[in-house]
Amino acid sequence: MGAVKNKRMPRAVREQQMLDAAVRTFGQRGYRAASMDEIADLAGVSKPLVYLYLNSKEDLFTACIRREAKALTDAVRAGVRPGVPADRQLWEGLRAFFTHTAENPDGWAVLHLQARTHGEPFAAEVFAMREELVVFVTQLIVVAAREAHRDPSLPEREVAGLAEALVGAAESLAAWANAAPGISAKQAAATLMNFAWSGLGNMMEGRPWSPPPQD
Amino acid sequence: MGAVKNKRMPRAVREQQMLDAAVRTFGQRGYRAASMDEIADLAGVSKPLVYLYLNSKEDLFTACIRREAKALTDAVRAGVRPGVPADRQLWEGLRAFFTHTAENPDGWAVLHLQARTHGEPFAAEVFAMREELVVFVTQLIVVAAREAHRDPSLPEREVAGLAEALVGAAESLAAWANAAPGISAKQAAATLMNFAWSGLGNMMEGRPWSPPPQD
Amino acid sequence: MGAVKNKRMPRAVREQQMLDAAVRTFGQRGYRAASMDEIADLAGVSKPLVYLYLNSKEDLFTACIRREAKALTDAVRAGVRPGVPADRQLWEGLRAFFTHTAENPDGWAVLHLQARTHGEPFAAEVFAMREELVVFVTQLIVVAAREAHRDPSLPEREVAGLAEALVGAAESLAAWANAAPGISAKQAAATLMNFAWSGLGNMMEGRPWSPPPQD
Amino acid sequence: MGAVKNKRMPRAVREQQMLDAAVRTFGQRGYRAASMDEIADLAGVSKPLVYLYLNSKEDLFTACIRREAKALTDAVRAGVRPGVPADRQLWEGLRAFFTHTAENPDGWAVLHLQARTHGEPFAAEVFAMREELVVFVTQLIVVAAREAHRDPSLPEREVAGLAEALVGAAESLAAWANAAPGISAKQAAATLMNFAWSGLGNMMEGRPWSPPPQD
DNA sequence: TATGAATGAGCATTCATTCAT
DNA sequence: CATGAATGAATGCTCATTCAT
Numbered sequence: 025m026g027a028v029k030n031k032r033m034p035r036a037v038r039e040q041q042m043l044d045a046a047v048r049t050f051g052q053r054g055y056r057a058a059s060m061d062e063i064a065d066l067a068g069v070s071k072p073l074v075y076l077y078l079n080s081k082e083d084l085f086t087a088c089i090r091r092e093a094k095a096l097t098d099a100v101r102a103g104v105r106p107g108v109p110a111d112r113q114l115w116e117g118l119r120a121f122f123t124h125t126a127e128n129p130d131g132w133a134v135l136h137l138q139a140r141t142h143g144e145p146f147a148a149e150v151f152a153m154r155e156e157l158v159v160f161v162t163q164l165i166v167v168a169a170r171e172a173h174r175d176p177s178l179p180e181r182e183v184a185g186l187a188e189a190l191v192g193a194a195e196s197l198a199a200w201a202n203a204a205p206g207i208s209a210k211q212a213a214a215t216l217m218n219f220a221w222s223g224l225g226n227m228m229e230g231r232p233w234s235p236p237p238q239d
Numbered sequence: 240m241g242a243v244k245n246k247r248m249p250r251a252v253r254e255q256q257m258l259d260a261a262v263r264t265f266g267q268r269g270y271r272a273a274s275m276d277e278i279a280d281l282a283g284v285s286k287p288l289v290y291l292y293l294n295s296k297e298d299l300f301t302a303c304i305r306r307e308a309k310a311l312t313d314a315v316r317a318g319v320r321p322g323v324p325a326d327r328q329l330w331e332g333l334r335a336f337f338t339h340t341a342e343n344p345d346g347w348a349v350l351h352l353q354a355r356t357h358g359e360p361f362a363a364e365v366f367a368m369r370e371e372l373v374v375f376v377t378q379l380i381v382v383a384a385r386e387a388h389r390d391p392s393l394p395e396r397e398v399a400g401l402a403e404a405l406v407g408a409a410e411s412l413a414a415w416a417n418a419a420p421g422i423s424a425k426q427a428a429a430t431l432m433n434f435a436w437s438g439l440g441n442m443m444e445g446r447p448w449s450p451p452p453q454d
Numbered sequence: 455m456g457a458v459k460n461k462r463m464p465r466a467v468r469e470q471q472m473l474d475a476a477v478r479t480f481g482q483r484g485y486r487a488a489s490m491d492e493i494a495d496l497a498g499v500s501k502p503l504v505y506l507y508l509n510s511k512e513d514l515f516t517a518c519i520r521r522e523a524k525a526l527t528d529a530v531r532a533g534v535r536p537g538v539p540a541d542r543q544l545w546e547g548l549r550a551f552f553t554h555t556a557e558n559p560d561g562w563a564v565l566h567l568q569a570r571t572h573g574e575p576f577a578a579e580v581f582a583m584r585e586e587l588v589v590f591v592t593q594l595i596v597v598a599a600r601e602a603h604r605d606p607s608l609p610e611r612e613v614a615g616l617a618e619a620l621v622g623a624a625e626s627l628a629a630w631a632n633a634a635p636g637i638s639a640k641q642a643a644a645t646l647m648n649f650a651w652s653g654l655g656n657m658m659e660g661r662p663w664s665p666p667p668q669d
Numbered sequence: 670m671g672a673v674k675n676k677r678m679p680r681a682v683r684e685q686q687m688l689d690a691a692v693r694t695f696g697q698r699g700y701r702a703a704s705m706d707e708i709a710d711l712a713g714v715s716k717p718l719v720y721l722y723l724n725s726k727e728d729l730f731t732a733c734i735r736r737e738a739k740a741l742t743d744a745v746r747a748g749v750r751p752g753v754p755a756d757r758q759l760w761e762g763l764r765a766f767f768t769h770t771a772e773n774p775d776g777w778a779v780l781h782l783q784a785r786t787h788g789e790p791f792a793a794e795v796f797a798m799r800e801e802l803v804v805f806v807t808q809l810i811v812v813a814a815r816e817a818h819r820d821p822s823l824p825e826r827e828v829a830g831l832a833e834a835l836v837g838a839a840e841s842l843a844a845w846a847n848a849a850p851g852i853s854a855k856q857a858a859a860t861l862m863n864f865a866w867s868g869l870g871n872m873m874e875g876r877p878w879s880p881p882p883q884d
Numbered sequence: 885t886a887t888g889a890a891t892g893a894g895c896a897t898t899c900a901t902t903c904a905t
Numbered sequence: 906c907a908t909g910a911a912t913g914a915a916t917g918c919t920c921a922t923t924c925a926t
């Protein structure tokens with residue numbers, strides 16, 4: 025078995041152990057390739073107990089997705105201070121995002137890779153979380169436009185596309201930063217922030233965005 | 240069966256039929272959920288013939304990935320005219336990319352969703368293709384910097400990260416454009432080009448990148 | 455849960471509650487399909503308590519069979535007045551039989567359908583009850599023959615067969631009367647009594663048996 | 670394995686072997702207690718082949734019911750000569766019925782015990798067969814009444830009840846004759862015919878029905 | 885070139901039953 | 906008197922893969 029067998033634990037604790045094991049297994053093997061046997065084993069319990077508490081493989085997977093989605097959005101929200109300027113908020117959010125995904129690779133794999141590839145119901149769960157992030161970014165873009173004292177002339181659909189592109193780039197970079205050794209969460213965030221805020225054209229004109237000195 | 244049964248066809252033709260069926264099935268059901276039965280049926284042949292020609296499910300999946308990866312990179316390359324300025328080349332590449340993925344949703348699903356989620360060997364195949372695109376973009380960035388008559392002061396790793404972010408954003412937008420009705424490949428390309436070249440900051444200062452008029 | 459949870463009840467009462475729940479569940483789902491979980495739940499107790507009182511699923515099923523068998527034979531016996539003529543006794547017994555089975559469909563299902571279909575030990579229990587009824591009917595036939603002032607010329611084995619046929623017909627009609635709406639216990643008893651006493655031949659000669667007027 | 674392994678048989682043959690094994694297993698163990706493993710083993714094939722040919726346990730059971738029901742009704746029909754008088758036809762039908770059930774105890778157990786106890790869909794299958802027999806008997810009763818030159822004064826529902834009782838008695842006696850050693854199909858048929866045609870009352874008056882001498 | 889016949893191995897799920905309190 | 910926590914052992918079903926023709 026994969027864990028020390030602590031017998032007779034309260035239900036809530038056992039459930040978390042099971043979710044831990046499930047996230048790890050789903051993240052590494054994939055939804056279909058992960059077997060309930062392996063998950064139960066890794067959690068240090070028998071299979072029937074997993075079913076007693078979490079009903080089915082589908083329900084277990086959904087529970088994993090929900091837990092990890094909440095953990096990620098909570099982490100991003102907790103990393104952003106509401107009062108500061110929009111670009112600053114974006115920067116903080118990105119840092120929190122890259123930090124969390126780096127620290128929870130299996131959870132991130134479940135959300136980013138597995139949940140989207142195994143049927144509507146699961147994809148819908150991640151989609152909801154993703155929308156939260158997209159909305160958050162969209163608002164920041166709008167606020168930033170207002171702060172720049174310019175016409176908020178960007179049409180709505182355009183803004184949606186930009187937010188989508190930004191979130192997509194972040195998701196992609198998270199995998200890149202995890203794979204490439206020596207890329208810290210901070211570096212990943214800086215790269216993306218630069219790209220998003222200044223654009224390639226500007227950067228090459230020697231006018232990059234630069235992170236606040238104390239970060 | 241899914242196709243008219245034409246007996247005794249040359250091997251090359253049969254293989255393409257099988258790959259067509261496989262890409263469609265893998266793209267829609269996922270690697271594990273796709274059964275060899277369904278693929279053989281959809282291809283209009285018996286299962287043993289599939290094995291005779293393509294050896295195993297893994298090999299078949301790999302063959303799908305390779306074919307679709309080649310088709311995508313070929314499409315991008317074919318869409319870019321070598322002589323033109325770097326930003327123009329980038330724009331053309333993005334258009335070709337979004338057009339191809341929109342026209343081959345199953346192939347794109349195989350590459351973007353399935354291949355990365357089912358183990359190292361398959362992920363490595365897509366990774367190779369992705370690298371081709373990243374390298375292509377990286378070169379464009381370097382050339383653009385040179386064309387801007389500036390020091391290539393961007394450190395190499397930084398450039399790699401930018402290219403990565405751009406490709407990631409493109410991949411993400413491909414899914415978005417496919418899902419949202421009414422978003423054309425051209426619109427998606429424009430959104431991303433604007434975002435990448437000018438950056439959010441510039442765009443809000445009223446200095447967006449704008450596509451060449453004749454496109 | 456299926457019943458109000460009254461804590462701390464005397465054992466005898468709890469046992470009856472469990473048997474009630476078990477008869478209902480076994481009767482409706484069948485022996486194998488009935489789960490101890492469902493029975494315990496319907497009885498409003500925890501599973502270990504069911505095991506504490508009734509030992510095992512087999513024992514529980516046996517207890518159900520015995521209780522229902524006794525209830526049925528008691529009902530038949532109670533419905534028959536000893537002093538009256540044999541055909542009259544048979545008529546009273548049939549009425550009691552059809553009335554009881556109509557009022558206890560789950561119990562009757564346990565005896566007639568479930569107990570006989572799930573292995574020797576259970577079938578033997580019902581067989582014993584059935585024998586009681588067959589013996590009762592056999593005696594009535596013998597007495598009737600004597601009352602008719604005829605030689606008891608019917609050989610013993612023949613009489614046994616007749617009783618068997620009568621009981622079998624009754625069992626079959628019980629299901630029929632329960633299924634067909636509008637067939638009362640009395641009607642079912644009359645149909646069978648007529649059939650058994652007069653026979654088809656006689657009935658068609660216009661000489662049916664007729665029930666006593668006051669019934 | 671339970672049978673000699675003859676490899677590579679045509680599908681139709683294998684299917685019959687599987688049905689043979691299934692009828693035997695279902696008849697002896699019951700629907701739920703019978704395992705697909707045991708059936709496959711007894712048929713001398715692997716489980717997947719059983720599923721390939723018969724789809725599911727439910728479908729397999731249904732196939733058994735249909736085959737055995739058809740065999741039984743065919744046997745009864747084949748045993749009855751259309752031209753002869755009604756009581757003679759009934760007698761021939763009963764003989765064929767008892768002979769067939771005695772020769773196919775497992776098939777009879779499937780129909781009489783198992784199919785009726787495991788859910789509506791299965792019960793409906795047997796019900797259909799039973800109805801055929803009931804209709805057959807009902808017609809015989811009507812014809813007999815006409816042949817007796819009497820008013821067909823028996824109301825329709827009454828006749829239905831009589832036919833039901835007769836078939837029920839036959840079913841019950843089939844089990845009895847199978848269980849009691851030394852009771853031949855002919856004896857069982859005679860007992861029932863006597864009971865049904867003459868009635869207990871008549872028999873005790875010394876006026877039994879008697880089988881045609883040549884039988 | 886092509887296929888009907890066949891299987892070993894694995895997987896999600898359920899259930900009767902017991903232990904510790 | 907009563908229960909929450911836990912499991913060993915099946916069971917129905919599917920799938921990738923091969924053999925004989």
